[in-house]
Amino acid sequence: MKRDIQIVDDDIIRKKRLIEQILYSDEDIVEILDNPFIDPSTPEELVYENIFCFLRIPGTQDISKNFITFTMDDMERIPSNPVMKTQTVQFVIFVHKDNIETKYGMARHDLLGYLIRDIFNLSNKLGPQMELISNREGVTDADYHTRTLKFELIDDNSTKPCRTNPYEYGRIGR
Amino acid sequence: MFEHYKNRMKARGRNMSEMLRMQSNMVIEQTWERDPNYRQVYVVRVSHGLPEVTPQHELVDVKFNVASYQTLASDEVAYTLQFRHSESQRHPEISIGSYVYMEDEDGMWKWWLICHLDERPQFRQYQILECNWTFNWVKDGKIYHCLGVQRYQNSYNSGAWDADRTTAVDNITSMWLPTNIDTQTIGYNQRFLISDAGRTPPMCFAVSKIEDTTPVGITKFKLTQETFDPSHDNVELMLANYYDRNVEPIERDIETELISPAAIAYSGTTATIKVGGSYKIFTPAFNGEGVIVDKWFVSDENGDISADTENYTIEYDGEKLKLKVVQNYHLIGKVLIVQVVGSDGSSAEVSIKVVG
Numbered sequence: 001m002k003r004d005i006q007i008v009d010d011d012i013i014r015k016k017r018l019i020e021q022i023l024y025s026d027e028d029i030v031e032i033l034d035n036p037f038i039d040p041s042t043p044e045e046l047v048y049e050n051i052f053c054f055l056r057i058p059g060t061q062d063i064s065k066n067f068i069t070f071t072m073d074d075m076e077r078i079p080s081n082p083v084m085k086t087q088t089v090q091f092v093i094f095v096h097k098d099n100i101e102t103k104y105g106m107a108r109h110d111l112l113g114y115l116i117r118d119i120f121n122l123s124n125k126l127g128p129q130m131e132l133i134s135n136r137e138g139v140t141d142a143d144y145h146t147r148t149l150k151f152e153l154i155d156d157n158s159t160k161p162c163r164t165n166p167y168e169y170g171r172i173g174r
Numbered sequence: 175m176f177e178h179y180k181n182r183m184k185a186r187g188r189n190m191s192e193m194l195r196m197q198s199n200m201v202i203e204q205t206w207e208r209d210p211n212y213r214q215v216y217v218v219r220v221s222h223g224l225p226e227v228t229p230q231h232e233l234v235d236v237k238f239n240v241a242s243y244q245t246l247a248s249d250e251v252a253y254t255l256q257f258r259h260s261e262s263q264r265h266p267e268i269s270i271g272s273y274v275y276m277e278d279e280d281g282m283w284k285w286w287l288i289c290h291l292d293e294r295p296q297f298r299q300y301q302i303l304e305c306n307w308t309f310n311w312v313k314d315g316k317i318y319h320c321l322g323v324q325r326y327q328n329s330y331n332s333g334a335w336d337a338d339r340t341t342a343v344d345n346i347t348s349m350w351l352p353t354n355i356d357t358q359t360i361g362y363n364q365r366f367l368i369s370d371a372g373r374t375p376p377m378c379f380a381v382s383k384i385e386d387t388t389p390v391g392i393t394k395f396k397l398t399q400e401t402f403d404p405s406h407d408n409v410e411l412m413l414a415n416y417y418d419r420n421v422e423p424i425e426r427d428i429e430t431e432l433i434s435p436a437a438i439a440y441s442g443t444t445a446t447i448k449v450g451g452s453y454k455i456f457t458p459a460f461n462g463e464g465v466i467v468d469k470w471f472v473s474d475e476n477g478d479i480s481a482d483t484e485n486y487t488i489e490y491d492g493e494k495l496k497l498k499v500v501q502n503y504h505l506i507g508k509v510l511i512v513q514v515v516g517s518d519g520s521s522a523e524v525s526i527k528v529v530g
Contacts, residue, residue: 005503005504005506006502006503006504008503021450037443038442038443039441039442039443041441041442041452041453041455042441042442042443042451042452042454043452044448044451044452045442045443045444045446045448047448
């Protein structure tokens with residue numbers, strides 16, 4: 001790859017990497033995701049096992065039964081100030097019906113929802129402040145229960161020093 | 175004198191039936207080598223890997239009998255093998271699940287598999303099937319091989335099985351393998367590439383049913399057809415799920431596994447380390463008593479990385495080594511080799527891939 005993957009000029013990729021890291025670094029989330037095949041001393045192995053940076057519907061053959069998936073969208077430019085945009089981060093928690101019970105007297109999807117809200121709501125972990133705008137419960141089929149948390153943040157709209165594409169004027173790639 | 179007479183009479187049989195059976199046995203023994211079905215074979219029992227005739231194996235007399243003849247309309251027939259009376263007591267390897275190495279009428283030596291013991295009142299016979307495929311599979315990063323029988327059944331059907339809501343392709347090919355530590359690694363959904371050379375893409379099968387104890391000694395696997403998946407399966411080596419792991423699978427070497435003087439265990443479940451992740455802890459184990467770690471080496475394709483403190487953090491915790499990779503995405507794809515050398519000179523190594 002000729003582009004520098006260390007400095008990816010894409011705020012969604014950077015923020016998703018950060019969210020992954022924040023999720024697996026939280027001991028309580030590792031515990032409540034409850035994957036017996038993951039060694040708690042290497043929680044990063046939860047990524048693509050129980051933590052997915054894309055929306056994923058669990059398959060019937062999955063060994064892991066609890067998932068946190070998250071997606072990120074740039075929604076729109078702010079009409080009054082086009083250099084800023086609204087962005088949403090949506091977490092969808094899937095918990096299998098057999099795993100819904102926890103030893104803490106609360107449902108697992110609610111508990112994971114609380115942990116995510118506790119970590120991210122009103123925090124500046126991704127740069128701008130995140131604000132929870134919806135927190136809904138649902139089901140996907142007879143087996144999986146879900147909780148969907150949506151956060152909104154206002155960030156700069158990929159502003160550049162000048163409004164040109166660097167590849168077109170020879171600053172990169174020659 | 176009377177006791178001697180009693181013993182002599184007992185040796186001939188305690189009753190008429192037993193006497194006749196003993197006489198039949200004597201006749202069979204006397205005429206054994208005159209029978210056109212007479213063969214000399216090797217019987218080989220394997221606990222792992224492929225069968226092999228070694229100087230320790232000796233030729234065993236058998237009769238190679240036909241029970242019924244093959245027709246295209248019937249299920250594949252088995253042949254029978256009759257050993258000399260009480261031969262199995264002299265050769266404990268004669269049992270279900272053992273291989274038989276036998277010469278055919280053209281002088282070609284072929285492998286057969288003992289699949290069933292026909293417990294008839296006299297002249298017990300083993301049913302045997304000709305080994306017609308070497309099955310190769312990958313499990314937990316190791317490559318396994320087993321010579322077995324791909325057995326077809328000619329009960330015709332539509333080839334598809336309809337349940338209430340789903341339709342599945344029904345394939346009634348089954349594979350029969352001896353039960354041993356290799357074949358016990360095969361579980362449900364274990365995939366195999368089984369097809370003639372040159373077919374692209376190759377045929378892929380997955381295990382859908384396992385029968386282990388009928389009879390004890392043979393494991394029967396039913397195979398369901400699947401689609402070939404080039405991102406997981408290696409067509410050159412005809413190995414399914416070859417690319418499942420980040421590190422290429424290796425041939426299983428049971429001798430090394432059993433008598434390896436040293437080994438390294440690592441934290442986590444996969445042989446990977448994430449950039450910006452936590453410490454991966456490597457723990458050595460030595461077979462020799464009182465052996466301690468002499469040296470650790472961590473290297474990539476350019477050699478030792480211990481001086482590269484910018485990208486890697488290496489710490490030592492007693493006998494253990496802890497390795498962390500900084501969040502440098504350029505390092506993704508590197509394969510690090512962690513090697514330990516014990517105070518007795520024994521060594522072990524593991525390959526760890528850097529992932530993002």
